[in-house]
Structure formats: structure tokens, C-alpha cells
Amino acid sequence: MTLLPAIRYRFMKDIGAPAAMRFAKMGKKRPARPPDPLFAPPLAATRRLKELISRHYFLSRYTRGAMPVAWVTSGAPVEILRPFGYYTLYPENHSALCGAQKVGGRMCAHAEEHGYSPDLCSYARIDLGHALTGNTPVGRLPRPDLLFASNNICQTVLYWYKILAARYGIPLILFDTPYRFADAEGGPDLEYMVGQMEAIIQQLEGISGRRFDREAFSRTIDLAKETSLLWGRVLATMKARPAPMTIFDAFAHMLPIVSLRGLESARGYYRLLLEELEERAERGVGAIREERKRLMWDNIAIWPRMREHANLFASHGMAFVTATYTNAWAETTPLLDPGRPLESLAKAYSCVILNHHLEHRLKLMERLIREYRVDGLVIHSARSCKPYSVGQYDIKRLLLERLSIPSVVIEADIADERAYAEEQTRTRLEAFFEALEEE
Amino acid sequence: MHRPDVSVENTLRSSEAFAAPNRKDYIQTQKASHGRKIFGVFPGHYPRELLWAFDILPVEIWDPPIETSRADAHLQSYICPVAKRGLELILDSRARGLDGVLFPHLCDTLQNLASLTAHYLQPDLPVYFFYTPKSTCPAPSWKYYIQQTRGLAERLAERFGPLDPAQWAARSAQALELDRALEALYALRAGGRLVCSNAAFYSFIRQAEYLHPDDFLPRIERFRAVCEGKATGGKRVLLSGILPNPPETLEALDDLGVRVADDDLLDAGRRIPAHAPRSADPWERAAERFFALPPCSTGSSPLKARLERLAAMVRSASAGGVIFWTVKFCEPEAFDLPELRSGLKRLGIPSLVIESALDEGLTGQTATRLEAFLEMLP
Numbered sequence: 017m018t019l020l021p022a023i024r025y026r027f028m029k030d031i032g033a034p035a036a037m038r039f040a041k042m043g044k045k046r047p048a049r050p051p052d053p054l055f056a057p058p059l060a061a062t063r064r065l066k067e068l069i070s071r072h073y074f075l076s077r078y079t080r081g082a083m084p085v086a087w088v089t090s091g092a093p094v095e096i097l098r099p100f101g102y103y104t105l106y107p108e109n110h111s112a113l114c115g116a117q118k119v120g121g122r123m124c125a126h127a128e129e130h131g132y133s134p135d136l137c138s139y140a141r142i143d144l145g146h147a148l149t150g151n152t153p154v155g156r157l158p159r160p161d162l163l164f165a166s167n168n169i170c171q172t173v174l175y176w177y178k179i180l181a182a183r184y185g186i187p188l189i190l191f192d193t194p195y196r197f198a199d200a201e202g203g204p205d206l207e208y209m210v211g212q213m214e215a216i217i218q219q220l221e222g223i224s225g226r227r228f229d230r231e232a233f234s235r236t237i238d239l240a241k242e243t244s245l246l247w248g249r250v251l252a253t254m255k256a257r258p259a260p261m262t263i264f265d266a267f268a269h270m271l272p273i274v275s276l277r278g279l280e281s282a283r284g285y286y287r288l289l290l291e292e293l294e295e296r297a298e299r300g301v302g303a304i305r306e307e308r309k310r311l312m313w314d315n316i317a318i319w320p321r322m323r324e325h326a327n328l329f330a331s332h333g334m335a336f337v338t339a340t341y342t343n344a345w346a347e348t349t350p351l352l353d354p355g356r357p358l359e360s361l362a363k364a365y366s367c368v369i370l371n372h373h374l375e376h377r378l379k380l381m382e383r384l385i386r387e388y389r390v391d392g393l394v395i396h397s398a399r400s401c402k403p404y405s406v407g408q409y410d411i412k413r414l415l416l417e418r419l420s421i422p423s424v425v426i427e428a429d430i431a432d433e434r435a436y437a438e439e440q441t442r443t444r445l446e447a448f449f450e451a452l453e454e455e
Numbered sequence: 456m457h458r459p460d461v462s463v464e465n466t467l468r469s470s471e472a473f474a475a476p477n478r479k480d481y482i483q484t485q486k487a488s489h490g491r492k493i494f495g496v497f498p499g500h501y502p503r504e505l506l507w508a509f510d511i512l513p514v515e516i517w518d519p520p521i522e523t524s525r526a527d528a529h530l531q532s533y534i535c536p537v538a539k540r541g542l543e544l545i546l547d548s549r550a551r552g553l554d555g556v557l558f559p560h561l562c563d564t565l566q567n568l569a570s571l572t573a574h575y576l577q578p579d580l581p582v583y584f585f586y587t588p589k590s591t592c593p594a595p596s597w598k599y600y601i602q603q604t605r606g607l608a609e610r611l612a613e614r615f616g617p618l619d620p621a622q623w624a625a626r627s628a629q630a631l632e633l634d635r636a637l638e639a640l641y642a643l644r645a646g647g648r649l650v651c652s653n654a655a656f657y658s659f660i661r662q663a664e665y666l667h668p669d670d671f672l673p674r675i676e677r678f679r680a681v682c683e684g685k686a687t688g689g690k691r692v693l694l695s696g697i698l699p700n701p702p703e704t705l706e707a708l709d710d711l712g713v714r715v716a717d718d719d720l721l722d723a724g725r726r727i728p729a730h731a732p733r734s735a736d737p738w739e740r741a742a743e744r745f746f747a748l749p750p751c752s753t754g755s756s757p758l759k760a761r762l763e764r765l766a767a768m769v770r771s772a773s774a775g776g777v778i779f780w781t782v783k784f785c786e787p788e789a790f791d792l793p794e795l796r797s798g799l800k801r802l803g804i805p806s807l808v809i810e811s812a813l814d815e816g817l818t819g820q821t822a823t824r825l826e827a828f829l830e831m832l833p
Contacts (some may be wrong), residue, residue: 068675129744131793135533171563174589174755175790182758182794186554190755192590195566197558197573204602208588211595373570399533402786406538406567409529410575427531450522 021081025219027079033071040070040081042219054330056301059261061289067302069271073154079103080158084224087160087180091169091344091368093361095240095278096216099232106275111139115319115431117153122438126151137400138178138432147183161326162223162320167372168193170403179281188224191217193366194252197373209362224396234354240454241352247273248346250353253293254337255388258302260293261312263336263433264326265303267317308333309452310389312381314340314411315396315404327440332449338388340381344369347380364404374407376415383418392424394450395447400430422455424448458645473655473678475662478514482552485512485667491648492554492615495584497568498543498697498722499559500739500748501585502604504630506557507668507811508623509611513557515664516541517722518700518813528572532557535784536813537697538564545580555581555614561753562787583610587745591757600742602603607832629668629738636675643683643774645717647691651682652713653705660723662697692833693769695719695795696780696788703817704780704809704825713829716772719765720780725749752787760796761791769804774831776805783812805831 030100086092086102094104114120115138124138133142145153163186165177174190181188188402191212192406194205217228240325250269253260261269269289276282311329313336318325329336348367353360369377384390397405410427415421424444429435486492494506496513506513519540525540540799544550556577558569573582585607588596608618637660641650644656651659659678663671689712698720699705708715718724727746732743750756750764765777777799796806807828809821 076532093769128577131796133789133792136789137788140790170785171566171589171753172790175787178755178758179790179794186759188591188755189593190589191590192755194586194588195560195584197569197584197586204599204606205586207600208595208602209746212590212592297468373574373689374567375570375574397531399531402534402563403567405531406534407571409531410571410604439744 019328020083021169021352022076022083025075025078025082029075030344030399032078033075036065036074037071042363052305052390054304054327055307056243056296056303059269059289059292060224061285062265064285065269066273068276068281073157074104076158077156078103083146084161085158085250086162087163087177088163089165089177090175090274091170091365091370093213093365094164094211095233095236095357095361097164097220098225098236098278099229099389102117102162102222102224103158104275105160106138107143109244109271110152111431112141112317112319114142114146114153116322118320118433119153120320120431121434123149124434128440131223132208134432135399136431137170137172138435139400140172140360142431142434143176144179147180160184161189164191165195166191166365167190168365168368170370170401172402181344187219189219189303191216191365193362193371195373196366196371197377199373199376200314205366206359206362209366211359213362214359228392230357235356236278237357238354239280241284241349241354243273243277243283243286246283246290246344246353248291248349248371250254250286251346252291253290253297256297257310258300258304258307259335259337260296260301260303260325262330263313263342264317264322266342267319267322267340270342270345277345302335303328304333304384306333306336308334309391310320310335310337312336312338312340312385312388312390312393313396314393314408315398316341316401316430318436320429321428322437328445331397332453334452336394338384338390340369341383343380343384349440370403375423377407378411381411382419385415390421391455393421394446394448395425397425397427398430399427399435401434422448422451468641471556473659473674473681475658476666477509478665479549480513481704482512483663484553486490486814488558489667490546495545495550495553495556497556497558497561497565498537499561499565499585499753500587500608500726501557501559501631504626504737504741505604505608505611505618505623506628506733507626508618509608509615510622511554511611511615512667514666515696515722516544519544520814530568534564534722534781537782540813542568542572542576545577546759550577550580552717553580553587555583557583560586561585562785564786567628581614583607584665592747597742597746600745601637604738604741607782619728619753621654626668627740629672631731633668633672633675634728634731634744636672636679640675640679641717641724641727643716645768647686647714647773648684648714649682650684651678651806652709653713654702654709656715657702657705657723659700668812679682688697690829691716691774692772692832693717693719693765693772693777693782695765695777695823697782697785698722698813699780700782700813701816704740704821707817707822707825709827711826716774717768719749719761719768721751721753739764753831758778758791758798762795765795765799766804767803769799776807776828778828779806779808781808783810 123145124141126149127141163177165173234326272282348364351364492511495516523539523543525546526539544752588599590596609780732740734740
């Protein structure tokens with residue numbers, strides 16, 4: 017890293033970025049909108065969220081020569097990278113943004129033109145489309161110096177990151193988390209993961225030329241744990257009736273816990289959000305004006321249809337109050353222990369929902385259904401996400417048998433809007449609404 | 456143009472020594488005559504020799520010739536036919552004859568399928584899971600593989616009694632013998648010194664999926680004795696992908712006078728270790744065999760390593776091009792393809808992708824594409 021880019025980055029961080037954010041805000045002053053008939057006023061924290069994420073992507077453009085950049089998977093133990101000073105970006109997060117902005121299909125098409133099958137994960141296709149063309153709605157992503165992945169969320173990230181490693185000619189570090197087919201604690205799996213962490217630290221020391229700061233590492237874990245606990249409390253506010261926000265809000269507000277975990281900015285943000293939500297819950301302000309039914313969402317969001325779905329469900333008085341997906345970043349937090357950093361990190365990251373057998377998932381869903389007083393379940397069968405989708409039909413059946421929870425399966429995709437059958441989905445959902453409303 | 460030797464083909468077809476035994480009959484004989492337990496094994500890498508040491512016959516489930524109906528109620532339309540057919544078989548009454556099912560860890564779909572089978576669909580059927588390390592860190596991976604193998608041995612011992620060290624050593628040695636025999640057969644073929652058809656070769660090779668090594672090893676010797684000879688000329692190709700299904704594609708290559716010179720198929724050539732283990736300890740040896748396997752789309756080996764291996768195979772077998780023979784919805788292979796193809800192209804090696812939904816015969820479109828590709832080859 018050289019001095020001039022470092023100074024430039026510092027300047028942009030302290031002066032340039034805040035100025036750019038203020039300038040952007042000035043340009044976006046809109047007249048006050050009339051009250052929405054379906055929704056409560058938007059959360060004030062949303063503005064801060066936009067600033068946080070915009071700033072993160074904006075600053076990433078000034079990293080070249082100032083600091084090393086790592087592209088990281090959403091389930092990787094990023095805490096291990098923090099002491100080495102990596103600027104971290106999350107291709108999954110970027111793909112979700114592209115999906116939400118309805119440019120996912122276009123970017124997938126770039127990858128498909130280069131021979132990538134349309135059957136592949138759309139997060140990966142969008143990212144590969146970006147790698148191949150440089151196209152992105154966020155301006156520009158910095159070239160990575162390192163790839164850091166964990167297959168606790170899927171094996172797909174390994175296949176995808178191997179391509180990136182080949183394309184950019186950079187190291188790929190994979191933290192391998194054995195699938196938890198049984199509930200055995202510790203043993204060889206834990207030993208293997210801790211062994212990998214020790215080896216990864218050595219690798220990172222070699223790659224970055226920096227000594228690993230164990231104290232900074234423990235502090236990062238402490239910070240990540242607190243942030244994750246705050247995120248858990250944010251989600252828990254939806255236990256209130258009416259729920260002060262819905263899962264559609266949570267899908268957006270989860271960005272910092274995914275992308276900025278282990279950083280002060282994420283913790284500060286969730287404190288702010290939690291305060292606002294608790295205050296809303298206390299005043300009995302619901303995210304939707306008339307909450308008649310409470311729902312659970314299974315699988316990743318359908319990013320290109322977020323707004324339409326939020327409106328559709330709200331128009332039927334249906335509030336999504338919990339989701340297996342958003343819960344994933346709060347689920348294993350209690351396992352983090354700054355006093356036993358490697359072991360606790362291994363446990364926390366390997367115990368996530370997608371790395372666990374299906375009975376674990378079912379029990380977790382049962383618990384969420386009870387705690388959040390859920391009336392119905394919407395299962396997104398996502399073509400892109402096999403670890404989330406394989407087994408869903410049986411989970412649907414078992415939840416009906418065990419808890420009499422009605423549910424509907426909609427087959428779509430996480431970020432490729434071309435894989436969404438409007439009429440078919442609407443028909444299925446209308447039938448589901450009717451069934452729920454009759455109860 | 457290459458033509459398989461007619462007399463050899465007739466021998467292979469008419470002699471029981473080479474024809475693939477009916478799986479059902481073979482399994483029943485193994486149970487009745489040898490008292491062996493039968494395990495259904497899903498695709499992936501696993502220490503076969505350990506199962507043999509417990510007197511278990513692993514019968515691999517790659518593409519059972521059955522229509523899926525019940526499996527469709529459990530798996531989405533976008534799930535690969537290997538998983539669907541495997542599940543159909545497990546849900547079928549024929550699975551009642553199994554003493555257990557083993558799921559080596561291979562991909563997201565099979566990972567969940569293992570849980571689905573064990574927890575909900577066949578809770579009375581003993582299901583075993585074998586995780587193969589994928590870490591990019593060699594030292595912990597090595598140790599973990601040995602621990603996994605020992606762990607599987609312990610779980611098997613709970614049901615079938617303790618592992619006999621003498622059997623373990625003997626079966627471990629037999630696994631190496633099988634590797635060597637297959638390696639020799641592959642070397643003959645790559646060197647143009649095997650005169651059987653492509654269809655006959657793979658029909659024979661795939662017997663490894665269910666024959667006990669006591670039966671398969673002598674068969675390899677006999678097969679080699681019959682087929683060894685100078686092959687006639689003709690175009691040569693390399694196969695890469697998952698498994699050679701539908702067999703009509705191989706027959707089409709035979710009809711077109713094209714010889715498969717070598718392969719990188721997951722259920723065939725990609726299971727032969729690149730070098731023989733040196734350790735005398737069966738546990739260490741099992742790990743050595745696993746880590747000596749060729750680069751695979753399902754593991755963490757870099758794409759460059761797989762590309763280099765393919766290019767080297769093409770060169771050493773004097774193949775004119777590569778046919779990637781994939782299974783529909785197979786994610787690991789589909790991810791690798793574009794980089795591999797462009798890498799091969801840079802090296803002047805043409806390639807073709809054909810996708811199979813299994814046992815669909817050879818479609819007119821595939822036949823046309825195959826012919827067009829082969830015409831291009833030198």
C-alpha cells in the first residue's frame with residue numbers, strides 16, 4: 017500500500033464521502049408525500065441505512081493502493097479479516113441490489129452470453145456478468161485482492177469463487193464447514209474448523225504481510241456479537257402486535273449485519289434502528305395500517321418483487337413478521353465468545369440454518385411460528401438456492417401436520433426477474449389469501 | 456475411420472464373463488452366497504475399501520433406470536435427475552432390501568437429500584453420511600479425512616461388529632490393486648491399444664459401481680486379455696462430465712467411427728487417483744487416495760488445475776477435442792464449463808457440451824450437434 021492512495025482514501029472517508037452524501041441528500045429533496053393508506057410512515061432509520069450503504073460502496077472506489085480489498089461470502093467469518101485491514105465487499109449483497117433494481121436479468125444475460133447456464137444461481141450469474149462487463153448500478157466495484165468464502169450457506173459459493181479466483185488471478189481462501197447431518201457437538205468437525213482458522217490466519221499473514229493482532233480480533237468478535245445481538249433484538253420487535261416493521265423492511269435493514277459485521281458503523285446503526293422500532297412498538301404503531309394476519313417467509317427474498325409483494329400482502333392485511341433468512345444472522349450469535357475466538361467462531365458459523373439437517377430447520381421454524389404468533393407461511397422455492405429449497409415440500413407438509421400452519425409455495429428466483437411468473441404466482445397467492453381469510 | 460473389432464465385440468457381448476450382471480440378481484447372490492450386507496451409495500467420493508472390509512457391498516446409485524413419480528412430490532422441477540432417480544429408488548419397495556444408505560457429500564442437493572431421507576422419508580433405513588473436506592488448507596483437511604473415515608468405521612462397527620484389522624488391510628490393498636488395474640486399462644485405451652467399442656468399454660467400466668472387487672478384478676484381467684490389441688485409426692475425443700448416460704451417445708460415437716481416448720467423468724476416470732499411495736497404513740492410505748484424485752468441479756481444486764489436466768489428457772491421448780457430457784441442473788459442472796471451454800479454446804482444443812436428462816435416448820438435435828462437432832475435428 018502506498019502513501020498517496022492512503023491519504024486520498026483518508027480524505028474521502030473523512031471529508032469527501034460525508035460531503036457527497038450531503039450533496040446527494042440535497043438533490044433528492046422531495047415534497048412530503050400524502051399518508052400511505054397501507055403503510056405507516058417509513059422508518060426514519062432508513063435514510064441512515066441508505067447513507068451507510070452508499071458510503072460503503074462509494075468509498076470502495078478509493079481503496080486501490082490504499083488498502084487490500086476482499087470479496088467475501090455472506091456466511092464467511094469476516095471477523096478474521098478485520099485485523100488485517102481488508103476492505104470487504106459482498107458480491108451476494110451487490111447481486112441482491114441489482115435484483116432489487118430490476119437489472120438482475122440483464123446482468124445474468126451477460127453471464128449467459130459467455131456460456132453460463134441460466135440454471136445457475138442468479139447471484140453468481142449477476143456477479144459474473146459484472147466481472148465480465150464491468151456493468152453495475154452501484155458505479156464500480158473495486159477489483160478484489162483476495163476471495164474469502166465459506167460453504168456454510170451453500171457449495172455454490174465455492175464453484176462461483178473458483179471462477180473469480182481464476183479470472184482475477186488472486187488467492188481464494190475457503191473456510192469449509194462440514195454439513196451438520198447429526199447434532200454431534202465438537203469432535204473432529206470442530207477440530208477441523210479451528211485447524212483451518214489457524215491455517216487461514218497464517219495464510220493471511222503471508223498474503224498481507226501483516227502480523228495477526230489477536231487483541232483486535234477479540235475486539236472485533238465482541239463487536240460482531242453485540243451487533244448481531246442488536247439485530248436479533250431488532251427482529252424480535254416484530255413479536256409485537258401490530259409488528260412495527262415487516263420482513264420486507266428487514267430484508268433491506270439486514271444489509272449492515274451482512275456487509276458491515278464487526279464494524280462500529282453497523283453497531284451504531286442497529287442501536288438507532290432498535291430505538292425507533294421499540295418506540296413504535298410501545299406506541300402500537302404497526303408497519304402496515306391494518307394487521308389482520310401474521311406470516312412467515314421462508315428462503316431468500318424475491319428482490320425484484322419486493323415492493324409489489326409488500327403492497328400485495330399489506331392490501332390483504334397480512335404482515336410478514338419473521339423469516340428464516342433474516343434470522344440467520346441472529347441465530348447463532350450466543351455462541352460467539354471473544355475469550356475463545358477461534359472455537360466460538362467455528363461453532364457460530366457452522367451452526368447456521370443452511371448448514372444443518374432439515375429437522376433442525378423444522379424445529380427452528382416451529383419455534384419462530386410460536387414466538388411470533390404466525391398464522392401462515394409463504395415458501396419461496398428459489399431456483400437459485402438449492403440448499404434452501406431442497407426439502408421445502410416436506411417442511412410444508414410437516415408444518416401443516418404438526419402445527420396446522422397453512423402455507424403456499426411460490427416458485428421464483430432471488431434476483432433474476434425473468435424467472436418470475438406473474439399470473440401463476442398471483443393465482444397461488446390469491447388462493448392462499450382466501451384460505452387464510454376464511455380461518 | 457475407427458471401427459471396433461467385430462470378433463472382440465461378439466466375444467464381449469456373448470460371454471457372461473464381460474456382460475454386466477443384472478444388478479438385482481447379483482445383489483441377491485451376494486447376500487445369499489456370501490452373507491454380505493448391501494448398501495446403496497449415492498454419487499461422490501467415499502472409501503469403498505472400508506465398506507468391503509465390513510463385508511458390505513456398496514451398490515452405487517447414479518442413474519437407476521426408473522421413471523420418477525413419487526420423488527417429484529419431494530423435489531422441485533429444477534433438481535437434477537441423478538438426485539430424483541436416486542430418491543425414487545429409495546422410496547421404492549426395492550430399497551427395503553438395503554442394509555443401509557451412504558451419502559458421500561457432493562453437492563447442495565445431495566446434502567439435503569441425505570437429511571430428507573434420514574429424517575423424514577425413510578426413518579427406519581440406516582442412513583450414513585460421509586463428509587469429504589473441501590478446505591483450501593491441506594494439513595487440517597488431511598487429518599479430518601482420516602477422522603471422517605474412522606468415524607464412519609465406528610458407526611458401521613456399532614451395527615456390524617468391530618472392524619477386522621486384517622480385512623481392512625487386505626481390502627485397502629485391494630483398492631490399490633483395482634486402481635492400478637483400471638489405470639492400466641485407461642492407459643491402453645489412451646495409447647490406442649484397446650480394440651473394444653466405446654459402448655462396450657463403459658458398459659464394462661460401470662460394473663465397478665456394484666461388483667465386489669473379488670469379482671471385478673479378475674473380470675478386468677479377462678477384459679484386458681480379450682480387448683488388448685492395436686486399435687484402428689479414426690478421430691479421438693476426450694469425455695468430461697458426470698456419467699456416460701444415455702448409452703446411445705456412445706453408440707453414436709461408435710457408429711461415427713470415433714474413439715473415446717480418455718475421460719474425466721465423475722463416475723469413471725475421475726475416480727482413479729493420479730498416483731499410488733505410499734503409506735502402508737490403511738487409514739493414511741485412504742487419505743492419500745482421496746487427495747490424489749484428479750481435480751473435480753465439486754471440490755476446491757483450482758479451475759486451472761482441472762484445465763491443465765484436461766489439456767494434458769488431450770495431448771497424451773492425441774484427442775482432437777473434448778465433449779463435456781453434463782447432467783441437466785448439475786451446478787458444479789455447469790459452473791466450470793465456460794472457463795474450461797475458453798481455456799481449451801485458447802490452447803486450440805475444440806469442445807462441445809451435451810446435456811443429458813438421463814435415459815432419454817439420443818435426440819436428433821444432439822446427434823446433429825455431435826456430428827457437426829466431429830466433422831470439425833482433425
